[in-house]
Amino acid sequence: MSGKHFDKAAAGWDQKQRRVELAAKIAAAISSTLPLNKKMAALEYGCGTGLVGLALAPQLATLTAVDTSTGMLEVLAQKIKSDEITNVTPLRLDLLQESLTDRFDLIFCAMTLHHIKEADQLLARFCDLLADGGYLAVADLKTEDGSFHDAEADGVMHHGFNPEELVKTLTKLGLNQVAVQEVHSLTKTNDVGVERAYPIILLTGRKG
């Protein structure tokens, strides 16, 4: 899907119950797997409307919520304003084009990696941005047959990921305690009317 697609989809994004449920599962899995605390400076990449990030923000000191879609960031900014949230800052940024000088105690990324062609490069960028002792959490589709997205969807760069390959990649990048778990099974009726389940995996690791 292109940036424009996400801009257009932003206003209705939270209306799909399966997206809201998936985000809640991912947030709960990150929270129960990693030792989050109120001193942590966190970064979410591909934050969308904040379904995952806003669920975790109360357990963190600060959250920088990054996305390339202005539409998604606008919806998030409205939520921040109406709920008077003080520790979440939306930021429009493409981490493969520009970086940040800050370092983070936690970086998380939900359902976004499959939209990034240079996925390994982005994982390396995440590792660079982690502070010593910082944690990484990446949730995405396990390898699927390409039926997850509708035929007209563009910007889909990977049909999910092989969990063992992701573990190898993070280990090569120098992270410790690298682990992968299945955190949800998303049931969806695909383009040809067939209902099927798509496993969602959570990859975690620690720097230093």
Ligand SMILES: C[S@@+](CC[C@H](N)C(=O)[O-])C[C@H]1O[C@@H](n2cnc3c(N)ncnc32)[C@H](O)[C@@H]1O
């Ligand atoms: C499937 S949505 C997931 C949104 C959110 N994480 C959630 O779970 O509800 C993917 C998000 O990644 C963003 N995205 C796509 N390509 C990106 C890129 N290169 N850099 C940053 N964000 C990107 C999109 O704008 C969109 O908000």
